[in-house]
Amino acid sequence: MISIIFKNNLIAQLKKRRTLVVGFVFWAVCGSCFAQLFGAPSAPEPSTGLYKKSLVTFKSQGVAAANPLAVEAGFAMLKLGGSAVDAAIATQLVLGLVEPQSSGIGGGAFALVHDAKAKKLRAYDGRETAPAAAKPERFIGSDGLPMKYYDAVISGKSVGTPGTVALLETLHKRHGKLPWKKVFEPAIELAEKGFPVSPRLHEVVKLDRFLKDDAAARAYFFNEKGESWPIGHPLKNPEYAKTLRSIAASGSTAFYSGEIADAMVNAVRDYTDVAKRGDLTQTDLANYQVIERDPICFSYRAKKLCSMPAPSSGGVAIAQMLAALERFPMAQWGANSLDTVHAMAEAGRLAYADRAQYLADPGFADVPKGLLDATYMKSRGALIDMTKSMKRAEPGTPPGIKVALAADPNIALTGTSHISIVDKFGNVVSMTTTIEDIFGARKMVRGFLLNNELTDFSMRFEENGKPVANRVQAGKRPRSTMAPTIVYDAKGAPEIVTGSPGGSAIANYVLKTIVGMIDWKLDPQAAIDLPNFGSRNGPTELEKGTPVEALKPALEARGHTVSVIDFTSGLQALQRTYDAKGQPTGWRGGADPRREGMVIGD
Numbered sequence: 317m318i319s320i321i322f323k324n325n326l327i328a329q330l331k332k333r334r335t336l337v338v339g340f341v342f343w344a345v346c347g348s349c350f351a352q353l354f355g356a357p358s359a360p361e362p363s364t365g366l367y368k369k370s371l372v373t374f375k376s377q378g379v380a381a382a383n384p385l386a387v388e389a390g391f392a393m394l395k396l397g398g399s400a401v402d403a404a405i406a407t408q409l410v411l412g413l414v415e416p417q418s419s420g421i422g423g424g425a426f427a428l429v430h431d432a433k434a435k436k437l438r439a440y441d442g443r444e445t446a447p448a449a450a451k452p453e454r455f456i457g458s459d460g461l462p463m464k465y466y467d468a469v470i471s472g473k474s475v476g477t478p479g480t481v482a483l484l485e486t487l488h489k490r491h492g493k494l495p496w497k498k499v500f501e502p503a504i505e506l507a508e509k510g511f512p513v514s515p516r517l518h519e520v521v522k523l524d525r526f527l528k529d530d531a532a533a534r535a536y537f538f539n540e541k542g543e544s545w546p547i548g549h550p551l552k553n554p555e556y557a558k559t560l561r562s563i564a565a566s567g568s569t570a571f572y573s574g575e576i577a578d579a580m581v582n583a584v585r586d587y588t589d590v591a592k593r594g595d596l597t598q599t600d601l602a603n604y605q606v607i608e609r610d611p612i613c614f615s616y617r618a619k620k621l622c623s624m625p626a627p628s629s630g631g632v633a634i635a636q637m638l639a640a641l642e643r644f645p646m647a648q649w650g651a652n653s654l655d656t657v658h659a660m661a662e663a664g665r666l667a668y669a670d671r672a673q674y675l676a677d678p679g680f681a682d683v684p685k686g687l688l689d690a691t692y693m694k695s696r697g698a699l700i701d702m703t704k705s706m707k708r709a710e711p712g713t714p715p716g717i718k719v720a721l722a723a724d725p726n727i728a729l730t731g732t733s734h735i736s737i738v739d740k741f742g743n744v745v746s747m748t749t750t751i752e753d754i755f756g757a758r759k760m761v762r763g764f765l766l767n768n769e770l771t772d773f774s775m776r777f778e779e780n781g782k783p784v785a786n787r788v789q790a791g792k793r794p795r796s797t798m799a800p801t802i803v804y805d806a807k808g809a810p811e812i813v814t815g816s817p818g819g820s821a822i823a824n825y826v827l828k829t830i831v832g833m834i835d836w837k838l839d840p841q842a843a844i845d846l847p848n849f850g851s852r853n854g855p856t857e858l859e860k861g862t863p864v865e866a867l868k869p870a871l872e873a874r875g876h877t878v879s880v881i882d883f884t885s886g887l888q889a890l891q892r893t894y895d896a897k898g899q900p901t902g903w904r905g906g907a908d909p910r911r912e913g914m915v916i917g918d
């Protein structure tokens with residue numbers, strides 16, 4: 317066991333706060349990171365061990381995110397009287413610096429914002445889009461077959477028009493309280509003065525086999541000997557600071573046109589191999605639009621839950637899985653039991669079969685509304701047999717299908733992060749943010765990394781003459797599984813704010829956390845700490861080194877094919893607390909021990 321206490325002045329200061337509990341002890345180093353990184357493309361972001369966390373309680377305002385410096389930046393905005401959105405922007409801009417492998421301004425994001433004054437929930441889609449020149453056969457190689465996953469990722473073809481900057485600006489215009497420039501200050505300061513390289517950043521840079529191939533990334537992430545900067549090294553990113561200064565001064569126009577836009581366009585074309593050159597243009601960038609969508613809301617055990625609609629599949633999958641589980645005595649079965657894992661894995665099979673068949677950008681694909689029809693969801697759940705696994709589910713026939721489609725077999729990897737925030741005005745933000753694979757397309761421009769989000773499209777565009785809903789099309793947004801989620805209490809106030817990175821496994825991670833808090837009455841930290849497990853309509857996946865691993869023989873006896881893997885979620889969850897009379901008393905929060913996140917509140 318290796319113990320490294322991550323020290324820096326900021327953390328030391330933070331530790332003095334009564335409201336804060338930081339367990340930032342890097343207590344185990346992953347033995348299978350290598351396999352995660354180079355292995356089967358069903359593996360999400362690699363594990364770098366566990367960082368012990370404790371439950372945090374606070375009165376009225378708090379931030380949970382994947383890195384302490386980013387959380388501190390967001391919390392500083394709340395202390396200045398800023399809104400949850402102000403805090404989310406500051407948090408995101410610092411995440412792009414200190415956790416650049418997972419999210420940043422070169423990527424896209426989805427945000428749910430509960431506006432307390434308007435008593436309204438809004439869902440904002442800042443997903444990357446395919447360039448106008450994109451064609452369905454984008455990821456078909458010269459041999460007529462789908463490209464190898466990493467041949468597609470490490471190329472300009474995987475880069476979609478980034479949406480995060482436009483999203484942050486839209487959020488700020490609608491829900492911000494502090495001046496736009498103010499929310500940029502923490503990230504600019506850290507980028508200019510330097511931030512200490514975290515254990516996870518050190519480890520993932522060391523493990524990545526592609527990052528060095530990009531000259532700008534090599535110069536930034538590695539020392540002169542070509543080694544990952546050591547933990548605690550003060551890393552400066554003046555290019556990022558300059559980019560942020562431009563956006564702070566001129567708004568998103570500084571990003572979507574002019575020098576920064578030109579640099580992105582040139583970078584996606586900057587490959588010696590013609591087949592790897594991308595086609596993003598200045599026009600694609602200038603035309604980028606954030607879309608406000610209707611959140612999808614559903615019920616579970618008499619609670620109302622809301623999550624992200626298509627082009628994310630995450631909200632629909634969670635709704636379907638919860639509907640399938642509602643007939644089972646989950647509270648009685650408890651966490652980590654054979655019946656629980658069996659039922660949740662089977663519910664996953666059914667939901668992921670529908671996901672592959674029907675979920676895509678609703679501006680291009682006819683996503684059947686019937687996927688959320690109560691009778692349909694109940695009929696799907698009725699297919700679960702507690703004595704034996706269905707092994708592989710077929711998609712259902714929800715009401716309202718208009719086009720015969722073929723399934724998309726793509727399983728997304730992810731460099732993704734989640735932010736949960738509440739402010740003292742009662743506003744809430746749940747935002748999941750991504751550059752897709754870890755370090756995205758491994759292309760660094762002006763201090764930030766470009767996404768590879770277009771590999772979230774299906775590589776195949778048709779199957780047996782039928783189109784794949786999630787095929788590449790010009791201007792389309794790739795299907796996601798990101799599921800920023802808010803659970804409401806009986807009075808219509810946000811009660812739980814959660815979400816996670818984890819590629820196509822996100823829906824299973826969020827499901828486990830919700831069931832943990834609602835059925836098993838766990839606090840957010842305990843729910844997040846639960847082992848990850850589930851099925852994406854392949855094997856039943858169990859998190860390595862956790863109690864559920866012991867269920868493998870019993871699950872196999874019920875017909876499951878079981879795969880034991882590192883299952884690196886990055887959950888953050890905040891939960892309102894109540895007294896015996898049901899009156900709200902405050903909040904409590906947890907961050908995923910599988911990553912470096914934390915919660916600060918007061």
Ligand code: GLY
Nearest residue numbers: 730752796797798
């Ligand atoms: N790139 C991860 C997701 O959108 O689900």
